[in-house]
Amino acid sequence: MNRxxxxxxxxxxxDKNVKGNCTKQxxxxxxxxxxxxxxxxxxxxxxxxxxxxSPDSLDLVKVVLLGAPAVGKTSIIQQFVWSDxxxxxxxxxxxxxxxPSVIINEHLYEVKITDVPVIPYxxxxxxxxxxxxxxxGLRNATAYILVFDLSNVETxxxxxxxxxxxxxxxxxxxxxxxxxxxxxxxxxxxxPSAVTGLQQLAMAESACxxxxxxxxxxxxxxxKHWKCGYVECSAKYNWRVIAVFKELMExxxxxxxxxxxxxxxxxxxDCSAGGGTGTHENRCVVA
Numbered sequence: 132m133n134r135x136x137x138x139x140x141x142x143x144x145x146d147k148n149v150k151g152n153c154t155k156q157x158x159x160x161x162x163x164x165x166x167x168x169x170x171x172x173x174x175x176x177x178x179x180x181x182x183x184x185s186p187d188s189l190d191l192v193k194v195v196l197l198g199a200p201a202v203g204k205t206s207i208i209q210q211f212v213w214s215d216x217x218x219x220x221x222x223x224x225x226x227x228x229x230x231p232s233v234i235i236n237e238h239l240y241e242v243k244i245t246d247v248p249v250i251p252y253x254x255x256x257x258x259x260x261x262x263x264x265x266x267x268g269l270r271n272a273t274a275y276i277l278v279f280d281l282s283n284v285e286t287x288x289x290x291x292x293x294x295x296x297x298x299x300x301x302x303x304x305x306x307x308x309x310x311x312x313x314x315x316x317x318x319x320x321x322x323p324s325a326v327t328g329l330q331q332l333a334m335a336e337s338a339c340x341x342x343x344x345x346x347x348x349x350x351x352x353x354x355k356h357w358k359c360g361y362v363e364c365s366a367k368y369n370w371r372v373i374a375v376f377k378e379l380m381e382x383x384x385x386x387x388x389x390x391x392x393x394x395x396x397x398x399x400x401d402c403s404a405g406g407g408t409g410t411h412e413n414r415c416v417v418a
Contacts, residue, residue, distance in 0.1 A: 161232040161239075162376075191243040192233075192383055193268055198278035199289040200249050203313040206366035207278065208246055211376055216367055223248050226267055235380040238388070242380075245272075253296040270300075274307040274383055276375070281363060282317040284345055294357070307382035310353045311375050312363040318342050 196204040205223055209215050212229050229244040247267050254260035260270050275297070277290040290310065297303060346363075353361045360378050364371040 163234040193273045195272040199286040202280045210372045255300040281312040309360040309379045315365040
């Protein structure tokens, strides 16, 4: 009887330790995007961000980043989740997933951010996805971030083709798409190397008229014809990276609470007072 009691107590202690370790390993980073964009707080994470939660335990917002090689998709994610940037370029050779919890307009979302290797085309049906992009989750994503390099316009042509294939191959109604121009710090090659950070970005903005014209054409196409969101950032200097995900989550939040995402509740507060854009402009609509 004593042995049984002692064994039971040991089992309970072991279970408690296992649960404690699992909690530490699967701890999810919680980000209040409105607070972070105003400059409050820093991003830190403990445990392994790529630990897969139980699919039945979370109602995940699935976000997939796509773009040409070396445009900075991974760097954008790592700056957002870890506030970290690596100068060394390492091509993404397999799927990586991150699980931050995001607060936007006082609504909490569990987000699954997926970073995948460069894909030559978007799968036209489930068969091609299973055959060539198994477990990438490309066709059932809640939203997409399409990234290009502002200093290399050819990389925009890649996401333009990819976006056309997405529209043709799946129902894109109520699927937000955000186009992101990264590497804003490289817009002007004659910027003095001794100048860093926001000063370099400001000089690049004022000095490069030709690139500004090309960017205007891209912005016009994305916002007026594609009717999608558009943000420019620098993952290297962590400039407007928070704004990228804030813009995307506002698009998702507007759909969720207007009925497009299945929720029936009062609409989110007007975000115009906080520096964001209106919900109608944020929404991605495919004509």
